[in-house]
Amino acid sequence: MKEPGDGVILSDELFGKFVSLVYQRTGISYENNKKYYVQKRIEKQLERLQVDSFNEYYLLLKFSESTSEFDRFINDLTINETYFFRDxxxxxxxxxxxxxxxxxxxxxxxxxxxxxxxxxxxxxxxxxxxxxxxxxxxxxxxxxxxxxxxxxxxxxxxxxxxxxxxxxxxxxxxxxxxxxxxxxxxxxxxxxxxxxxxxxxxxxxxxxxxxxxxxxxxxxxxxxxxxxxxxxxxxxxxxxxxxxxxxxxxxxxxxxxxxxxxxxxxxxxxxxxxxxxxxxxxx
Known part of the structure; x- marks a missing residue:
């Protein structure tokens, strides 16, 4: 069975829409050199939801009355390693x-x-x-x-x-x-x-x-x-x-x-x- 998003490349246009949505709501900016990173996080969510297309997931994030899916996406995008007494x-x-x-x-x-x-x-x-x-x-x-x-x-x-x-x-x-x-x-x-x-x-x-x-x-x-x-x-x-x-x-x-x-x-x-x-x- 083909996994959601498997073998499909996120278009530059749709990548721009995803990162624009993230920027509008959080101020976090992702440049083109982060496209692979962002796509892998999106694919993870597609697999979880059993959604077949990047565009369908984008529409869900943008127009859903609840922010729960967007919040979950942001959680996956913003995991950063840290430790005690850093710097x-x-x-x-x-x-x-x-x-x-x-x-x-x-x-x-x-x-x-x-x-x-x-x-x-x-x-x-x-x-x-x-x-x-x-x-x-x-x-x-x-x-x-x-x-x-x-x-x-x-x-x-x-x-x-x-x-x-x-x-x-x-x-x-x-x-x-x-x-x-x-x-x-x-x-x-x-x-x-x-x-x-x-x-x-x-x-x-x-x-x-x-x-x-x-x-x-x-x-x-x-x-x-x-x-x-x-x-x-x-x-x-x-x-x-x-x-x-x-x-x-x-x-x-x-x-x-x-x-x-x-x-x-x-x-x-x-x-x-x-x-x-x-x-x-x-x-």
Whole structure:
């Protein structure tokens, strides 16, 4: 029996329609060099639904009253590998330089609240890493009101993040002392301690949904690393503008090492703190 999509090439015209639909709804941009990647994800959905044509599936995504199929397609398109303490030099800069300076200023004002948004949290390694850093870097963490918003557009990875259970590949860069302190090991799975999860609120958010993004206010830090590379300049400008409104005056935005604010937005102040360039809102 012939499998759905077997031996059929996705036309350039229909590929353009698929990626245009994804772009309109998510801001994520797929160029022609991603055609094979996108086609394989579409074929997987055709096989699951027993749909015979790419066009039939496109019409289903575009005109269905429910967004469930589109959401499932996006889940398959946006699975990204991550791990604890990814890009350690930047995290060290955050912990030892930026966070320390912010905490010092807050203590002067008697302000003991810290809010962080992990804006593309995937399976949760980043927000849990940030929670560990806060526990380790604050002299009296119990004195602080710590709140981490962890969001992603992918509901599958969010479900895994909430469970907080990982294999060795994900925790391979976690310092051994932290591994013993914040994880329990059972059946070769490392589970995050419940006490660490309490400060984290997982939410499904499409970064192009300004209304949903505007609900997140009062952030001291936003981490959105290795996400803007999937957007075009128009989408990046929109997201960066919304992030600016989410941050407190003097709040900080952390991007991936290959990403930059400079060419896209003039709203942020670029400065060197420690050994890294960081972006902040104006006080």
């Amino acid at each position: 350690f030099p930047q995290l060290r800069n955050f912990a030892e330089d930026v966070l320390r300076a912010v905490v010092k200023e807050k203590e002067k004002k008697g302000d003991y609240k810290i809010k962080i948004w992990s804006a593309a949290c995937s399976t949760g390694e980043e927000p849990y890493t940030l929670a560990i850093i806060l526990q380790e870097m604050l002299d009296e963490p119990d004195k602080w009101d710590l709140h981490i918003v962890a969001s992603d557009i992918n509901s599958d990875v969010l479900h895994r993040a909430k469970i907080g259970q990982y294999d060795y590949r994900s925790v391979r860069d976690v310092p051994s002392v932290y591994l013993e302190k914040y994880f329990t090991l059972k059946n070769e799975k490392y589970s995050i301690l419940h006490s660490l999860r309490r400060s984290i609120n997982f939410r499904k958010i499409n970064l192009m949904d300004s209304e949903a993004v505007s609900d997140i206010t009062g952030c001291d830090f936003i981490f959105c690393r290795n996400v803007l590379i999937y957007f075009d300049d128009r989408s990046r400008e929109k997201v960066l503008g919304d992030f600016y409104n989410c941050l407190n005056p003097g709040g900080f935005l952390f991007l991936g090492h290959s990403e930059s604010v400079g060419r896209i937005s003039s709203a942020y102040k670029s400065q060197r703190i420690g050994d890294s360039i960081v972006y902040s809102t104006h006080k």
